[in-house]
Amino acid sequence: MIIQIPVISLVFFLLMALIVPLFKRRNFAVTTTLGLIVLLIVWVLTVVLVRDVYLNGPFTYAFGNHESFIGLELLVNLFSAGFALFMLSLIIIIYVYSTSDATEGIAEKEYGRYYILLFILLFAMFGILYTNDLFNTYVFMEILSITTVSIISIKRKKENYTASFRYVMLNEVGSLSYLFGVALLFMVTGHTNIDLVAASIQSSFDDYTANIVTALGFMLTGIGIKAAIFPFHIWLPDAHSTAPTSSSAILSGLVVKLYILIMIKMLFRLFGFDIVSAMNIHIVLMMIGAFGMIMGSVFAIGQTDVKRMLGYSSIAQVGYIVLGISLGTVLGLQAAFFHVLSHGLMKAALFLSVGAVIYHKGVRKVKDFNGMASEMPVVMTVFGLAALGMIGIPLTSGFISKLNLGLASLDANQGYLIIIIIVSGLLNALYYLPILIAAFLKSNKPGDLGLKVEPIPRLMMVPIVVLGLLIVYFGLFPNMILSWFEEIAVVLL
Amino acid sequence: MNDIIIKTVVRLIIPFVQIYGIYIILHGHISPGGGFAGGALIGTSLVLYTLVFGIEKSKEKFSERVSEFAESGGIILYIAIGLIGLFVSGSFLTNIDSGFPVGHPGTVISGGMIPLLMIGIGIKVASTIITLFHALIEEEEA
Numbered sequence: 001m002i003i004q005i006p007v008i009s010l011v012f013f014l015l016m017a018l019i020v021p022l023f024k025r026r027n028f029a030v031t032t033t034l035g036l037i038v039l040l041i042v043w044v045l046t047v048v049l050v051r052d053v054y055l056n057g058p059f060t061y062a063f064g065n066h067e068s069f070i071g072l073e074l075l076v077n078l079f080s081a082g083f084a085l086f087m088l089s090l091i092i093i094i095y096v097y098s099t100s101d102a103t104e105g106i107a108e109k110e111y112g113r114y115y116i117l118l119f120i121l122l123f124a125m126f127g128i129l130y131t132n133d134l135f136n137t138y139v140f141m142e143i144l145s146i147t148t149v150s151i152i153s154i155k156r157k158k159e160n161y162t163a164s165f166r167y168v169m170l171n172e173v174g175s176l177s178y179l180f181g182v183a184l185l186f187m188v189t190g191h192t193n194i195d196l197v198a199a200s201i202q203s204s205f206d207d208y209t210a211n212i213v214t215a216l217g218f219m220l221t222g223i224g225i226k227a228a229i230f231p232f233h234i235w236l237p238d239a240h241s242t243a244p245t246s247s248s249a250i251l252s253g254l255v256v257k258l259y260i261l262i263m264i265k266m267l268f269r270l271f272g273f274d275i276v277s278a279m280n281i282h283i284v285l286m287m288i289g290a291f292g293m294i295m296g297s298v299f300a301i302g303q304t305d306v307k308r309m310l311g312y313s314s315i316a317q318v319g320y321i322v323l324g325i326s327l328g329t330v331l332g333l334q335a336a337f338f339h340v341l342s343h344g345l346m347k348a349a350l351f352l353s354v355g356a357v358i359y360h361k362g363v364r365k366v367k368d369f370n371g372m373a374s375e376m377p378v379v380m381t382v383f384g385l386a387a388l389g390m391i392g393i394p395l396t397s398g399f400i401s402k403l404n405l406g407l408a409s410l411d412a413n414q415g416y417l418i419i420i421i422i423v424s425g426l427l428n429a430l431y432y433l434p435i436l437i438a439a440f441l442k443s444n445k446p447g448d449l450g451l452k453v454e455p456i457p458r459l460m461m462v463p464i465v466v467l468g469l470l471i472v473y474f475g476l477f478p479n480m481i482l483s484w485f486e487e488i489a490v491v492l493l
Numbered sequence: 494m495n496d497i498i499i500k501t502v503v504r505l506i507i508p509f510v511q512i513y514g515i516y517i518i519l520h521g522h523i524s525p526g527g528g529f530a531g532g533a534l535i536g537t538s539l540v541l542y543t544l545v546f547g548i549e550k551s552k553e554k555f556s557e558r559v560s561e562f563a564e565s566g567g568i569i570l571y572i573a574i575g576l577i578g579l580f581v582s583g584s585f586l587t588n589i590d591s592g593f594p595v596g597h598p599g600t601v602i603s604g605g606m607i608p609l610l611m612i613g614i615g616i617k618v619a620s621t622i623i624t625l626f627h628a629l630i631e632e633e634e635a
Binding site: 007011014015021022024061 | 561562564565568569572575576578579582583584585586587588590
């Protein structure tokens with residue numbers, strides 16, 4: 001029964017998305033409760049799955065009992081199941097928050113539509129993680145793009161339409177570029193199943209070098225556009241800052257990471273790091289990552305809108321992950337994986353706490369944050385924790401990921417990268433600290449520092465606090481999760 | 494459009510278009526076409542009805558409530574058939590192994606579950622086309 005869990009979770013998400021319109025005329029609380037139940041069921045199933053994979057090793061699942069070279073195949077290993085569990089856990093936290101803050105800018109009759117899109121988004125995310133087929137990955141990527149663009153434009157304002165148009169144009173270029181790469185590989189190998197293609201690439205690389213290298217370039221560029229890696233990032237700040245808050249958290253914290261995970265799958269399982277490093281692709285990735293770390297932060301410094309600033313900060317953080325991947329060592333991958341986790345938590349915490357401020361005060365400019373900590377102490381504390389994590393202060397999960405990244409680059413004899421990591425951390429401090437100073441030290445009404453009850457619903461409060469606690473927890477006790485990531489990385493290399 | 498000729502001709506044509514659509518859906522697995530093409534034909538016949546008789550009358554024939562059920566129902570049918578495969582022979586969308594009739598190759602009853610899947614796709618596509626068309630018209634009026 002355990003091998004059915006991936007399919008059953010996909011079916012649950014799809015059915016939930018289909019059921020939402022049928023409940024249109026009921027009370028909306030029915031829909032959200034049902035959605036939460038579905039998420040919790042799938043979460044429990046995924047925990048069982050991860051435990052089973054951890055004990056008994058990976059397995060594949062063939063649709064319709066077809067052989068793997070005819071049919072579609074799902075591959076369940078610690079990489080796919082583990083990241084599915086992480087993404088689902090984070091989404092449950094964000095979902096609980098969104099049940100009281102879905103109002104932000106969305107018309108009331110669109111609520112249902114938002115949840116339909118959210119569940120199709122989840123469906124596509126799980127599909128991308130589990131699938132073991134290049135073309136199937138493309139199909140799920142398209143589903144993901146279409147749902148994302150609908151979520152971005154759901155507020156029906158002019159800026160949303162601009163952002164979503166830009167998103168759809170660039171991401172379509174990305175998708176087609178990826179598809180072209182898959183087509184080139186299919187020409188050489190005659191398969192789309194990742195395992196078969198990988199075996200075939202290893203044996204035919206010398207004969208069809210041009211095809212395979214072109215395919216690698218197209219696929220990397222396509223995924224790079226979708227993951228907002230530095231020179232391809234221009235769609236991200238608009239898209240992530242205009243979307244509703246809870247979906248900004250999902251888009252910035254998870255969806256961008258998903259494409260990074262596809263990239264890891266591609267570089268290490270499809271082509272193998274030998275071919276990648278023989279072509280010097282890892283040097284290119286290293287430079288792109290390093291440039292992104294610096295330039296994303298530089299762009300963020302000038303921003304006056306907090307959500308836009310967070311968007312630019314995401315570009316810098318994607319740079320860290322790419323840098324970790326480009327080292328091509330177990331330590332580097334481990335640091336990259338840990339940063340996927342810790343940046344997901346921190347960015348979600350930042351977006352949700354800014355969302356709480358927008359909910360309560362309706363402001364989103366940096367200058368409006370003066371004295372905010374005396375009004376919303378808990379929310380701003382979590383914001384502060386996450387911001388300090390972004391800078392890399394000890395006791396937060398951000399410190400652990402930077403430490404590991406530094407150690408990994410020393411281990412790979414690339415010590416100069418530490419300078420870039422430190423400079424990028426200082427640049428992060430340049431734009432996060434002014435907000436913290438304004439919120440905690442500048443007060444609009446002097447003498448008014450007594451703690452008050454937070455003026456936001458409890459269902460918004462709990463997820464923010466949980467995220468804050470998780471950031472500190474992973475900052476203090478990272479060892480268990482790091483050893484898991486080490487195991488995943490060893491299998492990939 | 495109040496032209497009596499158009500109204501009469503459309504009334505005559507629509508049943509034939511729809512029957513042809515059903516034919517295409519049911520023969521999807523043995524001839525060109527299938528769920529998408531046949532569903533598009535049925536959807537187009539409803540679009541033709543809306544064009545000639547106006548959106549109010551069209552909504553009486555094919556209300557929003559029906560389209561909601563048809564759109565969700567089409568995929569739910571597909572998933573349900575897939576789940577039969579999962580429960581009977583242990584893999585989603587398993588065809589012959591899970592007891593769907595093989596039939597005689599080349600006839601309508603053959604190919605196991607595929608005709609049933611085509612019906613699900615046909616329902617979904619037809620209702621999506623007409624819902625999209627209604628949404629576009631309403632947006633223009635609003």
